[in-house]
Amino acid sequence: MSHRLARIVSVFGHPLVCLPVAALLLAAHQDAGPARLSALMLGSGAIALGVMGYSRWQVRRERWRHVDASGHGERRSLNRFLLAVFAVATLAAWAGAAQREFALGLALSALLIAVAMLSARWCKLSLHVAFAMYAAVLLVQLSWLACAAGIAFTAAVAWSRLALDRHAPRDLVAGAIAGLLAGLAFWRLSPAVAG
Secondary structure, three states, X not given: OHHHHHHHHHHHOOHHHHHXXXXXXXXXXXXXXXHHHHHXXXXXXXXXXXXXXXXXXXXXXXXXXXXXXXXXXXXXXXXXXXXHHHHHHHHHHHHOHHHHHHHHHHHHHHHHHHHHHHOOOOOOOXXXXXXXXXXXXXXXXXXXXXXXXXXXXXXXXXXXXXXXXXXXXXXXXXXXXXXXXXXXXXXXXXXXXXX
């Protein structure tokens, strides 16, 4: 039962789920118009479909054992792909002047992936935990309670990654710190980008 629960929490804590949900909640809180919300949903959906398609393609080519990309070479390949996707998405969002905060969020997402790649020699930084913490910190604009709920969810995601034997505790701590710093950077840089 706990393995099944861990898998469910891990799916809901996936970076392609928790970060777009946080971005949509923020946009709705800021009274973004329907066009901006639609663009945000379409952009997030396109990124998710691209990543899922790439993962399935790698499994079909028998380069990966599973779409989870848990092997060292698999993870490196996925992270390179993610870095390219987030870089292109950042440029596309930046080109639309109304999407500058979204572009900043995407750029910081790319930075999280780059940090995971650069630290791979020392730890297998948990991107699940990093993105869950990043999303939690973004929710502080909604309320402190929303942020606290996000942090509690991040703890559940960390537990799930341990229960599924995907990470060691230091990987989870590194991910939480990276996500916290990305969230703080977003709030520090957001006024300059929006203005």
